[in-house]
Amino acid sequence: MSDTKANTALENYLYASNEQFKLLTSLDSELRQRFEDGSLELKFSKEALVHSKVYILTNPNGDDYRAYLGSMNLSEQALKRNKEVLLCDHGKTEDLAYQEIYQAVYQDIYQTAAKFLNRKIVTGFFGQENTEKQKIYLFDQTVENLAAAKNKPTFASEDITKIKQETRQVIDVAAIKREQKAKEQVVNLIFNKSGKVKEKLNLLTDEVKRKQIFKVIYHEQESKANFDFLNRQAHEFYPKPLYVYDEDQTSLLKAPSFGSSLQEPVIAQKPTKEEITDILEIVRFYRDRKQSDESQAAFSFLMYVLQSANIWKIRKIISEHKGNVDQIPVVAGLIGQGNTGKTTLLKIASNLTIGNTNNIVDGTDAMFRIKKKVKDALAAGKSPEELGKTNPLMESKKDINRNVWSFTQEYMETKSSVTPMCIDDPDISLFGASAEATLKYLANRYHGSVHPVVLFGLNDKDGGKVSISSQVGKRAYAIGQENQFKEFTVQDEEFLDFLEGIKSR
Numbered sequence: 001m002s003d004t005k006a007n008t009a010l011e012n013y014l015y016a017s018n019e020q021f022k023l024l025t026s027l028d029s030e031l032r033q034r035f036e037d038g039s040l041e042l043k044f045s046k047e048a049l050v051h052s053k054v055y056i057l058t059n060p061n062g063d064d065y066r067a068y069l070g071s072m073n074l075s076e077q078a079l080k081r082n083k084e085v086l087l088c089d090h091g092k093t094e095d096l097a098y099q100e101i102y103q104a105v106y107q108d109i110y111q112t113a114a115k116f117l118n119r120k121i122v123t124g125f126f127g128q129e130n131t132e133k134q135k136i137y138l139f140d141q142t143v144e145n146l147a148a149a150k151n152k153p154t155f156a157s158e159d160i161t162k163i164k165q166e167t168r169q170v171i172d173v174a175a176i177k178r179e180q181k182a183k184e185q186v187v188n189l190i191f192n193k194s195g196k197v198k199e200k201l202n203l204l205t206d207e208v209k210r211k212q213i214f215k216v217i218y219h220e221q222e223s224k225a226n227f228d229f230l231n232r233q234a235h236e237f238y239p240k241p242l243y244v245y246d247e248d249q250t251s252l253l254k255a256p257s258f259g260s261s262l263q264e265p266v267i268a269q270k271p272t273k274e275e276i277t278d279i280l281e282i283v284r285f286y287r288d289r290k291q292s293d294e295s296q297a298a299f300s301f302l303m304y305v306l307q308s309a310n311i312w313k314i315r316k317i318i319s320e321h322k323g324n325v326d327q328i329p330v331v332a333g334l335i336g337q338g339n340t341g342k343t344t345l346l347k348i349a350s351n352l353t354i355g356n357t358n359n360i361v362d363g364t365d366a367m368f369r370i371k372k373k374v375k376d377a378l379a380a381g382k383s384p385e386e387l388g389k390t391n392p393l394m395e396s397k398k399d400i401n402r403n404v405w406s407f408t409q410e411y412m413e414t415k416s417s418v419t420p421m422c423i424d425d426p427d428i429s430l431f432g433a434s435a436e437a438t439l440k441y442l443a444n445r446y447h448g449s450v451h452p453v454v455l456f457g458l459n460d461k462d463g464g465k466v467s468i469s470s471q472v473g474k475r476a477y478a479i480g481q482e483n484q485f486k487e488f489t490v491q492d493e494e495f496l497d498f499l500e501g502i503k504s505r
Contacts, residue, residue, distance in 0.1 A: 043113035329477035336481035363426030
């Protein structure tokens with residue numbers, strides 16, 4: 001499980017039920033069968049973080065083995081992109097190396113781990129009649145693990161303290177404060193000051209405590225947060241990693257994700273000649289491979305991207321000299337139909353700023369389309385099943401645009417972040433009248449604080465024109481991508497794969 005926070009083991013115990021629920025509701029039939037026939041189980045560390053990467057395989061007869069040891073995780077990034085080391089040793093299972101080294105390592109990890117998913121939990125989960133009862137079942141399993149003597153964890157008291165300090169970190173937004181406060185209450189209910197599970201822990205019979213903890217574990221706060229849709233929070237869509245600017249220290253910090261207390265200084269490096277050449281090649285690509293030259297638009301967008309982390313500084317300087325900060329655009333939008341290279345430019349922007357394309361937000365995501373009455377019902381504790389057959393999603397462009405701008409505003413008000421957010425595929429009308437309120441608000445409320453910018457790829461499905469008012473135009477940088485590419489060569493396809501981070505040179 002995630003090791004992006006100092007108090008990882010404690011976090012894992014608090015959220016084990018929710019992680020189980022998300023995994024089980026997305027299981028394919030083959031994995032489910034593996035769990036139910038007992039050939040697969042998952043455990044997680046309840047003590048020290050398991051940092052060793054050891055993969056041990058035996059043949060069906062159980063007499064031959066292979067052991068792989070090294071730095072590589074079983075992840076897409078590690079398998080296809082990173083520079084990793086993995087050594088292979090093989091032999092007979094009767095060998096001393098297997099008996100006294102590999103099995104000893106495996107058993108040490110196995111014996112000090114807690115149950116996460118196994119035959120009993122999986123069959124019990126799918127035996128429940130509805131979502132609500134499935135959640136209760138998983139929660140009860142977690143509590144039983146906590147209360148069992150052999151599984152009862154002990155955490156360092158400083159880990160308990162860290163949870164209480166998280167609300168005072170550099171990153172600060174109201175929704176996170178609420179979540180951290182609720183988590184602190186849960187910690188106080190379960191653990192004493194020394195980090196041990198309280199002796200008289202009767203959560204299964206104490207209905208008040210149980211409901212309180214239940215809401216936190218499944219992120220079911222009674223808030224009117226805009227995007228609490230099926231257990232997802234808006235900040236789950238924020239860029240990872242996230243770069244924040246510490247004004248007190250005038251330094252840039254890197255956090256693995258929003259709200260993480262694990263932040264490290266970033267050492268600035270000059271761009272290499274190869275990196276500058278890559279930018280020029282991208283511009284030439286949009287000049288030579290488009291049916292009509294759009295290199296200037298691509299160049300303008302890339303220059304905005306490369307300055308995106310400093311937009312707040314530019315606004316601050318202008319503000320201090322009594323200038324009009326309205327003239328500095330805080331969002332940029334690429335406008336065009338499909339296959340005009342908008343998404344490719346967004347992927348390039350994401351690669352340039354955070355080094356991956358995994359966190360480009362889909363502008364058609366359900367979190368932007370959920371109806372207000374459904375949001376309110378979910379926030380009040382109702383399950384999706386209780387809402388009946390009513391379609392929970394809306395199709396009105398006006399309402400969807402309003403939700404996209406609410407999400408944009410929440411991110412831009414995130415204290416100290418300078419990482420641009422990329423949102424792909426909202427409708428072209430997003431830069432119409434619906435943009436005015438948010439952009440005016442962000443301009444009028446500006447007092448020199450650090451803020452990120454947002455980059456859009458706007459979908460002009462019908463090849464129409466959008467009317468961008470002067471109020472929007474001076475705060476939003478609109479860049480056209482209107483022409484299709486010429487027929488691609490093999491070299492073109494390889495270059496696109498490189499730009500989108502799929503392949504190295």
